Amino acid sequence: MIGPQVLTLQIDSDLFALPVARVQEILDLAPFLKVPHWPTHLLGVIDVRGTGVAVVDLRLLLGLAPKPDDAATRLVVLRLDTPRGPLGIALKTERVLEVTELDGPKQDPLPETGMADGVSRFVAGLGRRDGKLVAMLDLDGMFDAETLDQAQGAKAA
Template structure:
């Protein structure tokens, strides 16, 4: 096994948001939680409108469905919170991501990942890193840094 062959696969946790499958890099996932009480933040953007307590640490709770223009049904028995950490402009960002359902950790072949077409997309292409193909469907790989920089209000150029 060569180092080159390991780079051709992305290990990802697949989650469902509405009827779409999204993939979060498995190395960024800290834990998966059942729904917990959410403290709403007045005047916060809808995308990160609440905070949760994760083992004594205050963590923003993000709803990617807001970013992708999806409906936001109430939580049910499948709803989970995926706690992720990633680099955001040199700082470690820890956030909870609401998921309608968590599926599995899987491998996505880098050869099956494609850039996002500029037209014909129902999601904002700027927030998608790539789209992977698996079986007969697609897996959307969001660009977490860009989403949090823009939707989280960290990008001064954001409207």
């Protein structure tokens, strides 16, 4: 049985996936306006078709060390549904692979590790593609209220 359609991303050697239905578009990395006093993972604001969209560094959001941008770096513009209405956020990621389907409809939960609950808020579950593990990013859980408030402010700009 075929699983959900996803956009796969690569960070280092790890595979991540986002639901295709939440992806608006994929852009080449473009200059962005840096906003003072924003958290480190919020890089700034870009203009996407006349709307200010906050740029979030996925590596930094996940707690990974920064990495220099290269020709494969992309911005994945996502649509989030928030209590204040729809919101666009651009995830900066080092490599976009493909739109594909997971090997099956079943997602496994993350194994219990005894780590703080905050670690698991980024991953909704584990799927498989061609036998390799793929971490399904939890778009509804990965952005805290402060990030959403600041991103909402970028939209108004």
